[in-house]
Amino acid sequence: MTPSERADRAKQLLNDPVLKGAFSDLRDKLVMQLEASVVSDVETQHEIALMLQLLKRIQSQLLSYQQEAAIDKHRDKQDSFIRRMRQSLT
Numbered sequence: 001m002t003p004s005e006r007a008d009r010a011k012q013l014l015n016d017p018v019l020k021g022a023f024s025d026l027r028d029k030l031v032m033q034l035e036a037s038v039v040s041d042v043e044t045q046h047e048i049a050l051m052l053q054l055l056k057r058i059q060s061q062l063l064s065y066q067q068e069a070a071i072d073k074h075r076d077k078q079d080s081f082i083r084r085m086r087q088s089l090t
Contacts, residue, residue, distance in 0.1 A: 014066065034048045034049070
């Protein structure tokens with residue numbers, strides 16, 4: 001999969017209402033579990049915190065794929081402009 005294809009797929013996933021709903025539902029359930037956990041149950045609280053962080057990292061990674069493609073596209077456009085300017089000067 002090319003970076004451009006990966007970025008397009010990441011964009012589709014980030015905009016997918018089912019996936020958005022799944023992320024939101026999972027987060028809500030984890031927060032409810034955290035709130036319901038006994039204060040002395042540090043291990044459970046730690047596991048839930050790790051799951052919340054992982055959920056956020058998945059979303060961040062998808063966004064990163066999308067942004068990388070935008071940066072590459074801009075860089076290609078800039079390189080093309082520079083090449084044209086160099087050619088016009090020679």
